[in-house]
Amino acid sequence: MSIDDVLARIDDDLPAATDRLLDLLRIPSISTDPAYKEDCDRAADWLVADLQSFGIEASKRATPGHPMVVGHVGDPGKGPHLLFYGHYDVQPVDPLNLWDRDPFDPQVQDTPAGKVIRGRGAADDKGQLMTFIEALRAWKEVKGDWPCRITFFLEGEEESGSPSLVPFMRDNADELKTDLALICDTGLFESRTPAIVTMLRGLLGEELTITGPDKDLHSGMYGGLSMNPIRVLSRIIASLHDDQARITVPGFYDGVPELSEELEAQWQGLAFDHDKFLSDVGLSTPAGEQDRTPLEMLWSRPTCEVNGIWGGYTGEGFKTVLPAQAHAKISFRLVGTQDPQAIRQSFRTMVQEMLPPDCEVSFSDHGASPASGVSVEDPKFEQARAALSAEWGIPAAYVGCGGSIPIGGYFQDILGTTPMLIGFGKDDDAIHSPNEKYDLESFHKGIRSWARILEALT
Amino acid sequence: MSIDDVLARIDDDLPAATDRLLDLLRIPSISTDPAYKEDCDRAADWLVADLQSFGIEASKRATPGHPMVVGHVGDPGKGPHLLFYGHYDVQPVDPLNLWDRDPFDPQVQDTPAGKVIRGRGAADDKGQLMTFIEALRAWKEVKGDWPCRITFFLEGEEESGSPSLVPFMRDNADELKTDLALICDTGLFESRTPAIVTMLRGLLGEELTITGPDKDLHSGMYGGLSMNPIRVLSRIIASLHDDQARITVPGFYDGVPELSEELEAQWQGLAFDHDKFLSDVGLSTPAGEQDRTPLEMLWSRPTCEVNGIWGGYTGEGFKTVLPAQAHAKISFRLVGTQDPQAIRQSFRTMVQEMLPPDCEVSFSDHGASPASGVSVEDPKFEQARAALSAEWGIPAAYVGCGGSIPIGGYFQDILGTTPMLIGFGKDDDAIHSPNEKYDLESFHKGIRSWARILEALT
Numbered sequence: 001m002s003i004d005d006v007l008a009r010i011d012d013d014l015p016a017a018t019d020r021l022l023d024l025l026r027i028p029s030i031s032t033d034p035a036y037k038e039d040c041d042r043a044a045d046w047l048v049a050d051l052q053s054f055g056i057e058a059s060k061r062a063t064p065g066h067p068m069v070v071g072h073v074g075d076p077g078k079g080p081h082l083l084f085y086g087h088y089d090v091q092p093v094d095p096l097n098l099w100d101r102d103p104f105d106p107q108v109q110d111t112p113a114g115k116v117i118r119g120r121g122a123a124d125d126k127g128q129l130m131t132f133i134e135a136l137r138a139w140k141e142v143k144g145d146w147p148c149r150i151t152f153f154l155e156g157e158e159e160s161g162s163p164s165l166v167p168f169m170r171d172n173a174d175e176l177k178t179d180l181a182l183i184c185d186t187g188l189f190e191s192r193t194p195a196i197v198t199m200l201r202g203l204l205g206e207e208l209t210i211t212g213p214d215k216d217l218h219s220g221m222y223g224g225l226s227m228n229p230i231r232v233l234s235r236i237i238a239s240l241h242d243d244q245a246r247i248t249v250p251g252f253y254d255g256v257p258e259l260s261e262e263l264e265a266q267w268q269g270l271a272f273d274h275d276k277f278l279s280d281v282g283l284s285t286p287a288g289e290q291d292r293t294p295l296e297m298l299w300s301r302p303t304c305e306v307n308g309i310w311g312g313y314t315g316e317g318f319k320t321v322l323p324a325q326a327h328a329k330i331s332f333r334l335v336g337t338q339d340p341q342a343i344r345q346s347f348r349t350m351v352q353e354m355l356p357p358d359c360e361v362s363f364s365d366h367g368a369s370p371a372s373g374v375s376v377e378d379p380k381f382e383q384a385r386a387a388l389s390a391e392w393g394i395p396a397a398y399v400g401c402g403g404s405i406p407i408g409g410y411f412q413d414i415l416g417t418t419p420m421l422i423g424f425g426k427d428d429d430a431i432h433s434p435n436e437k438y439d440l441e442s443f444h445k446g447i448r449s450w451a452r453i454l455e456a457l458t
Numbered sequence: 459m460s461i462d463d464v465l466a467r468i469d470d471d472l473p474a475a476t477d478r479l480l481d482l483l484r485i486p487s488i489s490t491d492p493a494y495k496e497d498c499d500r501a502a503d504w505l506v507a508d509l510q511s512f513g514i515e516a517s518k519r520a521t522p523g524h525p526m527v528v529g530h531v532g533d534p535g536k537g538p539h540l541l542f543y544g545h546y547d548v549q550p551v552d553p554l555n556l557w558d559r560d561p562f563d564p565q566v567q568d569t570p571a572g573k574v575i576r577g578r579g580a581a582d583d584k585g586q587l588m589t590f591i592e593a594l595r596a597w598k599e600v601k602g603d604w605p606c607r608i609t610f611f612l613e614g615e616e617e618s619g620s621p622s623l624v625p626f627m628r629d630n631a632d633e634l635k636t637d638l639a640l641i642c643d644t645g646l647f648e649s650r651t652p653a654i655v656t657m658l659r660g661l662l663g664e665e666l667t668i669t670g671p672d673k674d675l676h677s678g679m680y681g682g683l684s685m686n687p688i689r690v691l692s693r694i695i696a697s698l699h700d701d702q703a704r705i706t707v708p709g710f711y712d713g714v715p716e717l718s719e720e721l722e723a724q725w726q727g728l729a730f731d732h733d734k735f736l737s738d739v740g741l742s743t744p745a746g747e748q749d750r751t752p753l754e755m756l757w758s759r760p761t762c763e764v765n766g767i768w769g770g771y772t773g774e775g776f777k778t779v780l781p782a783q784a785h786a787k788i789s790f791r792l793v794g795t796q797d798p799q800a801i802r803q804s805f806r807t808m809v810q811e812m813l814p815p816d817c818e819v820s821f822s823d824h825g826a827s828p829a830s831g832v833s834v835e836d837p838k839f840e841q842a843r844a845a846l847s848a849e850w851g852i853p854a855a856y857v858g859c860g861g862s863i864p865i866g867g868y869f870q871d872i873l874g875t876t877p878m879l880i881g882f883g884k885d886d887d888a889i890h891s892p893n894e895k896y897d898l899e900s901f902h903k904g905i906r907s908w909a910r911i912l913e914a915l916t
Contacts, residue, residue, distance in 0.1 A: 032775030092777055095674075160775050201678065205776045214740030216553075218890040220659065220859075223791055224761035225752055226736065227745035230786075231699065231764060237692035278684065278816075282672030285815035287685035294683055303682035306689060307779050312766035313787060317490030317618050318663045318824040319550055320789055321765050321890055328688075329771060331778055333681055357743035358736075366776040401678075432676040432779055 001142050003455045009138045010447050017134045025106035025119040031089035032160035040066040040156045043088045054137045063164035066156030079148030079458040080179040086129025087158035090121035091432045098434035115440035124431035127438035128184040135450035147458035161367030169414045181411040187425030194388035197421035198374045199400035202334035205366025209327045217322040229326040230311045244290045247304045249347050255337035299400025303333040340368035369406030387452035461913045467596045468905050475592045482584050483564035483577040489547035490618035498524040498614045501546045512595045521622035524614030537606030537916040538637040544587025545616035548579035549890045556892035573898035582889035585896035586642040593908035605916035619825030627872045639869040645883030652846035655879035656832045657858035660792035663824025667785045675780040687784040688769045702748045705762045707805050713795035757858025761791040798826035827864030845910035
């Protein structure tokens with residue numbers, strides 16, 4: 001039986017594969033919110049049962065947080081040992097009122113641009129991880145055997161900083177060390193060009209709380225005499241960027257490399273349409289460092305964003321409170337060899353030094369991972385690129401990625417395993433936002449892509 | 459029967475008077491939150507019934523918002539026509555977790571500083587309005603008659619900007635126009651000295667929403683390229699004060715008067731202990747304009763405070779969202795002849811001019827009232843001051859007030875009635891905050907004060 005038979009089987013099985021994905025999407029596995037702990041566990045159980053149903057030796061593995069799902073199959077002596085990574089946890093769903101339907105009642109919908117699978121996690125990452133599971137199911141059904149030793153490694157804490165991941169990798173290094181880690185959590189370039197991500201930004205998460213008075217005060221009684229922590233927090237946030245949109249944390253740009261001429265030329269060749277990228281979300285003007293191109297802002301330059309802010313009265317109507325505290329969640333995207341811990345310390349010192357009398361600050365650490373880059377010298381990269389090009393009818397590209405998928409760096413640093421990041425998301429998938437979707441085309445051609453890649457690598 | 463008999467009756471009836479106040483405090487009449495509409499109505503009904511129970515012709519009067527309670531009694535031809543004003547609505551109770559008990563399950567508690575009545579509204583303003591109701595109840599019981607024509611005017615929207623007040627005063631001007639309006643919603647000076655407030659700050663409330671992208675974005679995908687509305691809002695808030703803590707809205711200080719030498723001398727004489735005032739709430743350093751005294755910051759200088767801010771992800775854990783919107787509630791305290799509408803317009807223009815490309819702002823109006831001042835030439839002021847001095851054993855003072863009680867100005871401007879603001883709150887009453895209380899001493903001596911003032915004025 002040839003690869004064409006596997007692809008035909010994938011085509012025939014698409015309705016059943018879609019139903020399986022909808023089943024998984026119905027489980028509200030929001031990892032960051034303790035209220036959904038049992039649902040995360042349920043999602044892991046679902047995956048174990050599904051992997052076992054076509055012959056994978058899979059099991060749920062406890063961690064101090066949400067469980068890992070690990071499975072193995074195939075002859076250890078035959079071909080390369082490949083690992084597939086994805087995550088079964090999803091982002092929170094608020095603001096819920098902006099969803100057109102229940103985020104956990106997924107549906108295949110007809111849209112002017114084609115069929116989409118709508119629901120939280122459809123694209124990030126349940127739909128994507130099911131592409132490789134479905135590809136291997138079809139392969140086994142058609143060929144009756146496995147092309148090589150294969151390991152599945154599915155995590156449930158990716159959206160909440162992966163606190164258990166590194167310890168688990170260390171404790172199970174012999175089991176997880178493979179020849180190549182195939183990671184499915186990225187997208188097509190410009191929603192069209194198949195892509196292998198070889199440059200990933202790191203992420204540093206900080207939460208800070210400014211405390212002024214020791215209780216909420218009446219702004220009429222104390223206003224003007226007492227320091228308002230919202231005013232202090234706003235000054236701090238306003239000072240994090242200068243008027244050229246450069247980040248002002250001392251030492252922040254240490255380790256930020258300039259692009260090689262080669263990569264600069266390749267990115268020019270991609271003819272990135274930043275006008276369309278921005279206008280898709282109602283914007284028109286690149287807001288990053290004024291002397292950088294839009295693709296650099298996204299892929300190769302570090303950033304600082306405020307992801308959340310709150311303090312005082314935020315309900316209906318008006319309350320003239322002078323609050324005791326104000327809070328913000330701030331993240332930094334890192335590139336090159338920027339040192340997350342050094343930047344965290346420099347940021348905290350900078351904030352401390354900006355505090356006026358009577359104000360205190362406390363910090364919580366929301367994780368830190370350095371940026372990572374992958375060399376494409378291993379011939380498996382060109383083999384995979386050729387397989388992708390064949391499936392999509394467009395030459396696949398090596399690209400950067402604005403998001404932070406620290407898993408790539410962990411495979412390299414902890415296990416010595418080369419990571420290869422391939423995914424099928426589109427720019428309008430609304431991941432982390434209301435009305436998340438995954439195109440049925442992404443799902444279908446994603447499954448087919450993995451079958452071709454498996455054929456090419458073995 | 460003499461005034462001493464009335465005072466003795468007040469002393470004897472204190473337990474029953476306290477029980478009546480606890481009854482009223484059990485009604486959660488939060489005016490700003492539509493969920494408590496029926497409770498506001500219930501509080502009005504309770505007051506009508508209580509006034510009727512000792513012979514006042516009282517009724518509930520509908521408005522487009524919460525109802526007014528109006529009552530009349532006494533011979534129109536006899537002595538001055540006095541009006542008593544208070545408000546039966548209360549502030550929201552969040553953050554609820556900082557309360558030691560249910561805010562609407564009030565209790566008399568023993569504390570090292572004496573007995574206190576604990577519960578939302580105990581001091582602001584249910585406990586205060588019951589001081590004059592109880593004084594008149596005792597007067598009637600002892601004397602069997604009324605000293606003059608008396609009107610009660612109790613409002614249910616004071617904590618939500620009093621939207622129905624001015625129209626109601628205009629529509630019922632003949633009924634509400636009196637010789638003197640006695641307003642009980644203020645405090646003792648430094649929790650000790652009985653005071654008549656003759657200078658009140660005005661209040662301007664604004665809510666603004668900054669919109670950047672047209673949906674929440676993934677900060678990894680868009681961060682660095684897309685403008686973040688929290689960053690924009692923080693820059694705007696940070697720019698509202700200069701480094702001397704002066705407010706930067708153009709034209710803001712137009713109409714802000716300097717203190718007269720006479721008032722400056724009188725305020726120096728009060729020997730305000732701002733160290734203690736601040737240390738009571740965990741602070742040490744006056745945060746207002748650097749060239750002003752603490753009492754000026756509180757009573758005679760305008761302010762700008764952020765009362766609430768929110769945007770992005772504010773729940774447990776971390777979410778790398780780049781939000782579409784950020785919001786703030788901002789209030790200005792006004793003095794002298796500052797024009798609230800001119801300042802609102804100038805503020806909005808300033809914000810508009812600070813917006814970067816791709817950002818929009820929308821505003822909501824949360825009310826505006828100018829500052830007000832009262833002349834003390836009417837001999838009733840000295841009569842009332844003498845009565846207060848007699849009750850408290852300390853010479854009563856004419857003072858300013860940091861808060862905004864626009865009702866005083868409305869009586870002057872709409873009805874031509876002189877307002878006299880007398881109240882018995884203490885600095886540690888925690889009004890608008892968790893664990894609000896009213897000292898039993900404030901309640902008891904407050905009732906006795908009104909009996910003495912009634913005697914002095916008639």
